[in-house]
Amino acid sequence: MESKLLLAHTEPDGSLAKPALEALAAALALPGELTVGLVGGQAGPAANQIAGCGAVRFLAVTGAAFAEPRYSTDAAAAEALCRAAGAAIVLAPATSRWSRALPGVAWRLGGRVDTHATSVAIENGVPTVTRWFYRQRMEAVLTRSQRPWMVLLDSGCVPAWSGPAGMADVETVAVESPQTRTAVIGVRAPKTDEQTIRPDAKLLFVAGAGWTKKQADGAVHGPEAESLILGFLRSAQASLGGSKSLVDLSGEGEAVLRFMTHMNQIGQTGSTPRHAKGLSTCCHGEEPHVVGWRFVNQRRAINLDANCGWARGKADVLYVADAFAVMRQVNQLLGG
Numbered sequence: 001m002e003s004k005l006l007l008a009h010t011e012p013d014g015s016l017a018k019p020a021l022e023a024l025a026a027a028l029a030l031p032g033e034l035t036v037g038l039v040g041g042q043a044g045p046a047a048n049q050i051a052g053c054g055a056v057r058f059l060a061v062t063g064a065a066f067a068e069p070r071y072s073t074d075a076a077a078a079e080a081l082c083r084a085a086g087a088a089i090v091l092a093p094a095t096s097r098w099s100r101a102l103p104g105v106a107w108r109l110g111g112r113v114d115t116h117a118t119s120v121a122i123e124n125g126v127p128t129v130t131r132w133f134y135r136q137r138m139e140a141v142l143t144r145s146q147r148p149w150m151v152l153l154d155s156g157c158v159p160a161w162s163g164p165a166g167m168a169d170v171e172t173v174a175v176e177s178p179q180t181r182t183a184v185i186g187v188r189a190p191k192t193d194e195q196t197i198r199p200d201a202k203l204l205f206v207a208g209a210g211w212t213k214k215q216a217d218g219a220v221h222g223p224e225a226e227s228l229i230l231g232f233l234r235s236a237q238a239s240l241g242g243s244k245s246l247v248d249l250s251g252e253g254e255a256v257l258r259f260m261t262h263m264n265q266i267g268q269t270g271s272t273p274r275h276a277k278g279l280s281t282c283c284h285g286e287e288p289h290v291v292g293w294r295f296v297n298q299r300r301a302i303n304l305d306a307n308c309g310w311a312r313g314k315a316d317v318l319y320v321a322d323a324f325a326v327m328r329q330v331n332q333l334l335g336g
């Protein structure tokens with residue numbers, strides 16, 4: 001049985017976010033002693049939040065320098081925690097912060113790293129990692145002999161750990177803050193009027209370029225498209241995705257849906273979110289787009305064209321209809 005280390009960084013309020021709790025659940029599913037390594041401005045609240053998880057040790061690197069995401073400080077903290085824990089397997093959530101820092105840490109420790117893991121398990125007596133390749137077209141189960149083996153676990157693959165809070169005994173690991181050339185001066189988020197990306201939503205609503213095209217009356221109906229889509233997102237609390245054609249329009253200066261950014265793009269060069277259901281509207285359903293639907297379980301699409309890509313085995317249900325008319329009625333039924 002190999003020893004395990006869970007690496008987690010705290011949120012600005014000092015707590016652990018869902019991806020960290022998911023990685024904790026994955027770590028607990030492997031045999032062996034678990035050590036928790038925390039990085040952040042302070043570690044007490046996070047350690048107490050998971051005090052009942054059964055970890056044998058709670059280690060922490062804390063201080064103002066480690067509160068902000070930054071490669072040099074995150075890598076120094078993670079390296080110190082890995083050395084102090086001496087664990088063979090290191091699990092961490094695939095947050096932007098860890099995805100940036102941990103590959104370099106694996107190199108410093110002479111170990112290996114695997115990113116975008118979707119599960120960890122024991123097979124034939126050895127730890128294995130599952131991940132997708134070629135934009136989720138092929139799934140592989142792999143194992144490695146090098147240690148430490150660091151694994152970045154994608155979010156949404158494992159139910160988050162939940163258990164009793166308590167008072168954890170935290171050992172501080174001293175790290176001299178490395179010379180930093182990067183000062184974090186603030187957060188610049190994409191310009192959107194409201195939050196439209198909701199990873200935990202049951203439904204993914206995808207808008208395609210058809211919403212911005214001339215309709216049967218020969219006119220473009222941008223403002224109505226905006227209000228129909230936003231109305232639906234608000235009532236259904238759905239997450240908003242977009243096709244590449246639609247999100248690219250904003251870069252070309254055309255009249256577009258103002259709340260749509262490149263962050264919303266689903267597909268080969270976009271994201272692959274995980275939702276129970278998906279509804280595609282005014283989107284053709286071409287392969288580079290649909291490959292982003294790999295983890296959407298039930299798929300429906302609305303398109304005027306009975307020969308669109310969705311009709312070719314890519315959707316469970318295709319409504320050959322005008323999405324403006326359908327969404328108007330759906331919003332009415334939802335009381336909007």
Ligand SMILES: Cc1cc2nc3c(=O)[nH]c(=O)nc-3n(C[C@H](O)[C@H](O)[C@H](O)COP(=O)(O)OP(=O)(O)OC[C@H]3O[C@@H](n4cnc5c(N)ncnc54)[C@H](O)[C@@H]3O)c2cc1C
Nearest residue numbers: 208209210243244245267268269270282284288289304323
């Ligand atoms: C290397 C590469 C990577 C790519 N990566 C991505 C990616 O990550 N994501 C992605 O999305 N694309 C990607 N693409 C582009 C992709 O191939 C398509 O060009 C794109 O998805 C098309 O977007 P669309 O379906 O919204 O637009 P269109 O192809 O213009 O389709 C619009 C659709 O709207 C329908 N429509 C119009 N009005 C209505 C109405 N009133 N009611 C119902 N339906 C209506 C039309 O029938 C049409 O089917 C990539 C391409 C390449 C080559």
